[in-house]
Amino acid sequence: MTSVKVSLSSIDKVKAFVNDISGFQADFDLVAGRYVIDAKSIMGIFSLDISKPIDLNIYAEENMDEIMTALKPYLVEE
Numbered sequence: 001m002t003s004v005k006v007s008l009s010s011i012d013k014v015k016a017f018v019n020d021i022s023g024f025q026a027d028f029d030l031v032a033g034r035y036v037i038d039a040k041s042i043m044g045i046f047s048l049d050i051s052k053p054i055d056l057n058i059y060a061e062e063n064m065d066e067i068m069t070a071l072k073p074y075l076v077e078e
Helices: 011-022 042-046 064-074
Strands: 002-006 027-032 035-038 054-059
Touching: 002 064, 011 042, 011 064, 035 042, 054 064
Parallel strands: none
Antiparallel strands: 002 054, 027 035, 027 054
């Protein structure tokens, strides 16, 4: 598992994020406090507080370079 922080601060960003990760066979979870939701679920994302960066857990065996490239616009520098 790889964990990164992402910023999904607008409706358009959420839509683009879900479209970008839906093409991958890997599982993605967004973790905000005690809530864990499927990152491929637009409705699930809108149940979170998207005004702050959110932890993204990536469960992928392969294609990590492609996944990280797709996530680049959403990543938050720590």
